[in-house]
Amino acid sequence: MGTAREVMMYKQILVAIDGSRSGRRALDEAVKIAKATGGHVQALCVVQHPARLADVGAAYAEELSHDPNANNAATLALDEAKTVFAQAGVSGSTRAADAVGEDIAGVIYRIAAEDDAELVVMGTRGLSGMKRLLLGSVAEAFLRIADRPVMLVRNAEETGA
Numbered sequence: 001m002g003t004a005r006e007v008m009m010y011k012q013i014l015v016a017i018d019g020s021r022s023g024r025r026a027l028d029e030a031v032k033i034a035k036a037t038g039g040h041v042q043a044l045c046v047v048q049h050p051a052r053l054a055d056v057g058a059a060y061a062e063e064l065s066h067d068p069n070a071n072n073a074a075t076l077a078l079d080e081a082k083t084v085f086a087q088a089g090v091s092g093s094t095r096a097a098d099a100v101g102e103d104i105a106g107v108i109y110r111i112a113a114e115d116d117a118e119l120v121v122m123g124t125r126g127l128s129g130m131k132r133l134l135l136g137s138v139a140e141a142f143l144r145i146a147d148r149p150v151m152l153v154r155n156a157e158e159t160g161a
Helices: 021-037 058-064 068-088 104-114 129-135 138-145
Strands: 012-016 040-047 091-098 119-124 150-154
Touching: 012 021, 012 104, 021 040, 021 068, 021 091, 021 119, 021 150, 040 068, 040 104, 068 091, 091 104, 104 119, 104 138, 119 138, 138 150
Parallel strands: 012 040, 012 119, 040 091, 119 150
Antiparallel strands: none
């Protein structure tokens, strides 16, 4: 066991982004950590496509499942991450993943394990009460299954910071 003065040296950091303000704040925090530790940041954007009922062949159903709006939002978020990495001078990469038959938290969990992430950074909107109950929370779902350190970053606008 280390002393309280030791600093965790995260070398492989996974940050979940989605194009939101809280996702951008999570990206900024992951970059700060990577800059301080010499670590590598992988920005992950999980694309969830809405379920569609259709009585069509499997090939056509697969074609329909790709939502261009979701893909465009992921591309924009990942392009922004590349720009942030370059401006900060940190090692970074980007990855998009489809949530097909899996919830977003499960996809993040799987990719964190595949990439041996030592830290997962996520944004949270900080919802409470009925809104949280109705909308659910990817961050909360991920915390329940996480097997590695997780940093949650709240959107400053919602915390008053």
